[in-house]
Amino acid sequence: MAHFYRPKKARSTTWARLPVLHPLAHGALLLGIGCNVLAQTPSPPPSTLDAVTVKGQLNPPTGVSGWGDVPAGKAPFQTNTINLEAQRDRGFSRLSNTTKLDPAVSDAYNSEGYWDYLTIRGYVVDNRYNYRRDGLPISAETSLPLDNKERIEILKGTSGLQSGVSSPGGLMNVVVKRPLAEPLRSAFLEWRDPGAWLGAVDISQRFGKEQTFGLRVNAAHERLDSFVRDLQGHRKLLAVAGDWRINPDTLLEAEFETSQRSQRSQPGFSLLGSTLPAVNDARINLNNQSWSLPVEMDADTYSLRYTQRLNPQWRWSVHAASQRLRTQDRLAYPYGCSAENNYDRYCSDGSFDLYDYRSENERRRLHALELTLHGQLQTGAVEHNLSWGVQQSKLIQRFQMQAYNYVGSGNVTGTATTPADPALTDQNTNRDERSTEFFVRDAIKLTPRWTAWLGLRHSRLERDSIRTNGSRATSYQQSFTTPWLAASVALNNDTTAYASWGQGIESDVAPNRARFTNAGQALPALRSRQTEIGIKNTARPLAWSIAWFDISRPVSASVGPDCFSDTPGNTCTRQADGQARHKGIELTTNLRSGPWSLQGGLQWLHARRQNSQDPNINGKTPVNVPTTTVKLQARYDVAALPGFALLGDVVSESRRQVLPNNSISIPSTQQVDLGLRYRTAGTGNKTTSQWIWRAGVSNVFDQRRWRESPYQFDHAYLYPMAPRTFRLSVQTDL
Numbered sequence: 001m002a003h004f005y006r007p008k009k010a011r012s013t014t015w016a017r018l019p020v021l022h023p024l025a026h027g028a029l030l031l032g033i034g035c036n037v038l039a040q041t042p043s044p045p046p047s048t049l050d051a052v053t054v055k056g057q058l059n060p061p062t063g064v065s066g067w068g069d070v071p072a073g074k075a076p077f078q079t080n081t082i083n084l085e086a087q088r089d090r091g092f093s094r095l096s097n098t099t100k101l102d103p104a105v106s107d108a109y110n111s112e113g114y115w116d117y118l119t120i121r122g123y124v125v126d127n128r129y130n131y132r133r134d135g136l137p138i139s140a141e142t143s144l145p146l147d148n149k150e151r152i153e154i155l156k157g158t159s160g161l162q163s164g165v166s167s168p169g170g171l172m173n174v175v176v177k178r179p180l181a182e183p184l185r186s187a188f189l190e191w192r193d194p195g196a197w198l199g200a201v202d203i204s205q206r207f208g209k210e211q212t213f214g215l216r217v218n219a220a221h222e223r224l225d226s227f228v229r230d231l232q233g234h235r236k237l238l239a240v241a242g243d244w245r246i247n248p249d250t251l252l253e254a255e256f257e258t259s260q261r262s263q264r265s266q267p268g269f270s271l272l273g274s275t276l277p278a279v280n281d282a283r284i285n286l287n288n289q290s291w292s293l294p295v296e297m298d299a300d301t302y303s304l305r306y307t308q309r310l311n312p313q314w315r316w317s318v319h320a321a322s323q324r325l326r327t328q329d330r331l332a333y334p335y336g337c338s339a340e341n342n343y344d345r346y347c348s349d350g351s352f353d354l355y356d357y358r359s360e361n362e363r364r365r366l367h368a369l370e371l372t373l374h375g376q377l378q379t380g381a382v383e384h385n386l387s388w389g390v391q392q393s394k395l396i397q398r399f400q401m402q403a404y405n406y407v408g409s410g411n412v413t414g415t416a417t418t419p420a421d422p423a424l425t426d427q428n429t430n431r432d433e434r435s436t437e438f439f440v441r442d443a444i445k446l447t448p449r450w451t452a453w454l455g456l457r458h459s460r461l462e463r464d465s466i467r468t469n470g471s472r473a474t475s476y477q478q479s480f481t482t483p484w485l486a487a488s489v490a491l492n493n494d495t496t497a498y499a500s501w502g503q504g505i506e507s508d509v510a511p512n513r514a515r516f517t518n519a520g521q522a523l524p525a526l527r528s529r530q531t532e533i534g535i536k537n538t539a540r541p542l543a544w545s546i547a548w549f550d551i552s553r554p555v556s557a558s559v560g561p562d563c564f565s566d567t568p569g570n571t572c573t574r575q576a577d578g579q580a581r582h583k584g585i586e587l588t589t590n591l592r593s594g595p596w597s598l599q600g601g602l603q604w605l606h607a608r609r610q611n612s613q614d615p616n617i618n619g620k621t622p623v624n625v626p627t628t629t630v631k632l633q634a635r636y637d638v639a640a641l642p643g644f645a646l647l648g649d650v651v652s653e654s655r656r657q658v659l660p661n662n663s664i665s666i667p668s669t670q671q672v673d674l675g676l677r678y679r680t681a682g683t684g685n686k687t688t689s690q691w692i693w694r695a696g697v698s699n700v701f702d703q704r705r706w707r708e709s710p711y712q713f714d715h716a717y718l719y720p721m722a723p724r725t726f727r728l729s730v731q732t733d734l
Helices: 025-036 084-089 095-100
Strands: 078-083 105-107 119-121 131-135 149-156 172-175 184-192 194-206 211-225 232-247 250-263 295-313 314-334 352-379 380-399 405-410 427-444 450-467 474-490 495-506 526-539 542-559 573-593 598-609 626-638 642-652 669-683 687-696 706-708 724-734
Touching: 078 084, 078 542, 084 149, 095 105, 095 119, 095 149, 095 172, 095 314, 095 642, 105 250, 105 706, 119 172, 450 495
Parallel strands: 131 172
Antiparallel strands: 078 149, 105 119, 149 172, 184 194, 184 724, 194 211, 211 232, 232 250, 250 295, 295 314, 314 352, 352 380, 352 405, 380 427, 427 450, 450 474, 474 495, 495 526, 526 542, 542 573, 573 598, 598 626, 626 642, 642 669, 669 687, 687 724
C-alpha cells in the first residue's frame, strides 16, 4: 500500500494460493549437492570460479541483461553501471539518487522517508516487477539499503526477455558484495546536513589452507535527519555473504541481509486551486501532527547459489532467494479539497482535507528460484553463445484492515492541528501470484564482425486476490511469449552499431466491483513494443554512445459515465484505452584526458498519449516527464597534490507537466553539486592501507523550485528541490 488511498480504485487483482517448493527446501537440495561434491576426491587449489572484482573498468558487463560476460560496449542495448565509489563520492543514501547520474532515470514520487519511485525513459518503473537483486526478482515496496551492494545496474528499454511481467522503461538490479580474493577491513563514517550521520563497516576474509572459504560482513547504522522538519528517524543493516570453493569447477554461495528503517514520511504539496504555488520553504512538513507516526520497514533477504562448470565451454547454476518484508505504513495524509469540490488538488486558500491513514502489519513475501545452463557451441563456421533456463517465483501479500479517516483541514504552512482517528474502517486486499518462466538466449556470431542476438521468454502467470473480509474475490491465469532480437556489427575494434526489437508484458484485471460491467475479468495482456538503433564507441580518451528508441505501451483505463460509484452499477468498463508512445534519443559520453575525467549524458524524449477516448489527453505530454534531460559529472585530479580531486555535477531538466491536460507545468530545474576527494595511501610490513576524505555540497546555488510533479491516483502532487546541504565523510581501507 502506498501513501495514497486506493480502496475506491484498487485493482482487485487477485493472485494465488499455489504450492511452491519453500526456499529452505531449495537450500537443503543445494547443500546436498555441495556435500555430494565434497565427498569426491580432494581437489587442487581453486582457480576457475574465483570471484572477480572489477575496478575502474570503462566497459563492464551488466549482469541484469542476461547476456553473461558481454561487455556493455559490445551489447545491443543501453545499460549503465554505478559502482560504490561513484555512490560515495556523491553521497548516495538511497536508490533514487541514481537520478543524478543517468539521463534516462528520473523521479516518479520520491518522498522523504518512503520507498523509491523512478521512471526510465519516461515510464514509471513498477516496484513489484522491475527490480532485481543479483538478477532474481525482488519487491521494491520497501527501502533497499545500499551499504552491502557492490553496484547498481540499469537496463533501459523493454524487458520482456529478462522479466515475464514488467513496465517497459527498464530494470534496476542491485548486486550484492561478495567475499574478495584479498582481505579487506573498511570503515566508513559520514555526516550530512542538518544532523544525519552514518557509520558502516565492510570486512572480507578468506579461510582454509587453500583459501577455500570466504566471508564478507557489512554492518551499518544511520541516524536519519531530512531537510524536511521533524523527519528524524533511524535505520540499521546487517549482511553476511559467504562462499565455498568446493573444487576448481564448483562454487557454493550464500548470503543473508536484515535491515530496519523507521522515519516519518513527507506528503507532497499540490496546486492551490488553479494556481501553481511558489516554493517558499522546502522544509515545511505536512505530516507534523502530534499523532503522526513513522513508516517502519523491516526486511530479511536470503539467497543461495550453486555454480558447476561442466567443461571449459559449459556451466550450469541454481539460484534461490527469499525476501520477507514487514511494513507499518502511517501518514497524516493530505488529499483534495472538498470545500471547492476539487479532489485532484488543494484549496485556493492553501487548505486541504486531511486524513489519518494507517495500514499496519503489512506482510510481503517473495520466493524465487532460477535454473540456468550457459555454454558455447560451434556449428560449422557459426559460433553460438547459448543460455537456457527456467525461473519460478511466488509473491504473497497479506494485509489487515486499514484506517483512512477524515480528521479535518490542514494547510500548506503546516500550522493546523487536528485530532487523530486510528479506527480501522476500510478493507484491504490480499494477493497471491505465481509465475513460471522459460527462457532461451542465443548470441550467434555469424562472421568476425556480425552477430545476431535472439531471445524468447514464455511466462505462465496465475493470480488471486480477495478482500480482508472475504469479499470481491478474483482469480485468473495468463500465458504469453515475449520475443527479442537484435543484430550488431563491429565497425572497428572500438565501435559497434546495432538494431534491436523486443516486447514486454503487463497484466491487468477489472476490479470486482458493481460499477464495472466486466468486474473480475482479466484484460488481454498489455503488450509493449520497442525498436532501438544505436552506435557505441569504447575508444579512449573519448568513449560515447548514441541510441534512438521508440516504445509503444498499451494503456488500460476505466471508461464510462460513472466510474466512481457502485450505485446503480454497470456504469463503467475497464478496457484498453490507446497507447503511451515514447520516442527519444539518448547520448552518453566518457572522456578521460590528463587530469580531467568528464562523463554524462543527454536524453531528448517525445512522449505522447495516443488514441484515448478522452480527447483532453490525446497528443499531450505525460505528467512529470521532462522532454530534455542533461546530466554531467566532472573530476579534476590536482597534480600538485597527489590523491586530491575536485568533483562537480550538473543536472538540468526541462519543465514537467502537472495535469494530464497540460494546462499547468512546473518550470525547468538546474542543480549544481560540488565536492572534493582526498586519498592518502600507506604501506606497512604486510598491508596496504588508504584513507579517503570526502566533502560535498548539493544545490550550491540554493535553487528553490519544484523538483517533480507526480500525478497519482487522480491527484497532482509537487515535491520541492532539497535546499543547499553539506556532507562530510571519511573512509579507511586496510
